[in-house]
C-alpha cells in the first residue's frame with residue numbers, strides 16, 4: 126500500500142481537537158499517511174514571528190496536499206488572515222463546499238444537495254484598504270477577467286464531471302455594474318462552451334431568500350469571494366450547521382482541505398466540537414489522492430453513527446465528546 130505524505134496544520138481553537146479526532150478515524154480507515162505537522166496563526170506567530178511560516182508553504186508546495194484545521198484571525202488588528210494568505214500564496218483559486226443532508230442529522234430542510242464554488246483569491250479579500258482622511262476608509266473590490274473566467278470554468282467542469290444540471294452565478298451586478306458585471310460577463314462566456322449544463326443568474330440577496338425557502342432547487346452556485354463566504358455559512362445552516370460541512374481549497378496542482386467553520390473560541394478546549402466537518406473535508410482529500418475505498422469506508426462508518434444515533438456531539442443535540450465521536454466512527458468502520 127502506498128504511503129502518502131501530507132501536510133497537516135492543526136490550527137488553533139477547536140482545530141487541534143477536531144484534527145486529532147479526524148487523524149484517529151483516518152488511521153482506522155486503513156489509508157497510510159505520513160503527516161508533516163506545521164503551526165500557523167497565533168501559535169506560529171508566537172514562536173517564529175510569522176503567522177504563515179515559509180516552512181509551511183514549502184511543505185505544502187512539496188506535498189501538493191494539506192489538511193488544515195481552523196486558524197483564528199484577530200479582528201480589526203494584528204496579522205492578516207492566514208487563510209487568505211495561504212490561498213493567495215498557493216493560488217488556491219477555487220473553494221469548493223458541497224452542502225447536503227447527512228443521514229440522521231437534524232436540519233431545517235431535507236433534499237438539499239448543492240455545491241458552492243467560491244472564488245478564493247480576490248474581491249474585497251484582496252485586503253487593499255486605506256484611510257483616505259480621518260473618518261473615511263476605502264476598501265477595494267478587485268474583480269478580474271482572469272480569475273472570474275477561471276472560477277466559472279471550474280464550476281462548469283465540476284458540474285459536468287459530477288453530472289449536475291445547473292450552474293447559477295450569484296452577483297450584485299445591478300449595483301456593482303462594472304465589477305460584478307465583469308464577473309457575469311465571464312460566467313456567460315464560459316457557459317456558452319457548456320451547452321449541456323443549464324446556466325442561470327441570481328442577485329445575491331434574492332438568492333439568499335430562495336435558499337432559505339427552497340434550497341432543494343439549487344445545484345451548483347458560483348460566486349465571487351465575499352458572497353461565497355457568507356452564502357456558504359448560510360447553506361451550512363440549512364443542513365445542520367457549521368459542524369457538518371466540509372470544504373476544499375483547490376489550485377491547479379495543490380489542494381488544501383479544511384472545514385467551513387472557524388476556530389470556535391466559545392467551545393475550544395472543552396471537547397464539544399463536532400469533528401464531522403473536518404472529517405468530510407478529509408473524505409474529499411481521500412478521493413483527491415485516489416483513496417476512494419478508504420473514503421467510502423469512512424462515509425459508511427460516519428453514516429451509520431449519525432443515522433443510528435450511536436453518538437452525537439452537542440451541536441447536534443447530543444452529549445458525546447469530540448474524541449468520543451471519533452471512537453464511535455472508528456468502531457463502526459466496515460472491515
Ligand code: NAI
Pocket residue numbers: 139143194195196197198199208367368383384385386387388389390391392397398399400402440
Ligand atoms: P466559527 O465558525 O468559529 O464559530 C461560529 C459558531 O459555530 C460558534 O458558535 C461555534 O461554537 C460553532 N461551531 C463552529 N464549528 C463548530 C464545530 N465543529 N462543532 C460545533 N460547533 C461549531 O466562527 P467565528 O466565531 O466567527 O470565528 C472564530 C475565529 O475563526 C475567527 O478568528 C475567524 O477569523 C476564524 N475563522 C477561521 C476559518 C478558517 O480557518 N478557515 C474560517 C472561519 C473563521
